[in-house]
Amino acid sequence: MPAHLTQSQQFIIDKALADAGFRRRLMADPAAAMRDAGLVVPESVTFTVLEDTATHIHLVLPPQLDEGELSDGDLDGVAGGRQAAISPWKLFRTRDA
Template sequence: MTTMVEKGVLQEQIIERAWNDAEFKRKLLADPRTAIQEAFNLDVPAAIQLTTLEETQSHFYLIIPPNPADSIKQQPLTEEIW
């Protein structure tokens, strides 16, 4: 099963790649599933909806992750990183 640490590491790798690779960033914003597959050889399961947003100096996003107590009650969708 995926741990929050593994998910966090992948997110950090994706963000760092976007900061350093303008073409990857462009693809990630336009089609995150394909960009991640091409750059990391990682297939995002079809059951996972994936949206990429870019914050700016004046526009921020507050992400509320799933409640860990809720995940205990449900079976994971996949054993992959997602």
């Protein structure tokens, strides 16, 4: 698994690559498709699923950090190689986890 992907992201990508029907549902209604696949997806989160092609590649930027100072915990994490911003994907889990 690439280091920048969470287990939830890799799970969804692998499922979409292996299952054409799931891929279509994911493109049409991402949150419902992910819930059907067993992820707990908060109702307050929305998704846009994009598909790269050979001539059109999407660049996804992470959430912008607040302009304020980092907390001591954030500073410790950054010094240890952790990103200061928390990926929304880290909030998801499978229903049986």
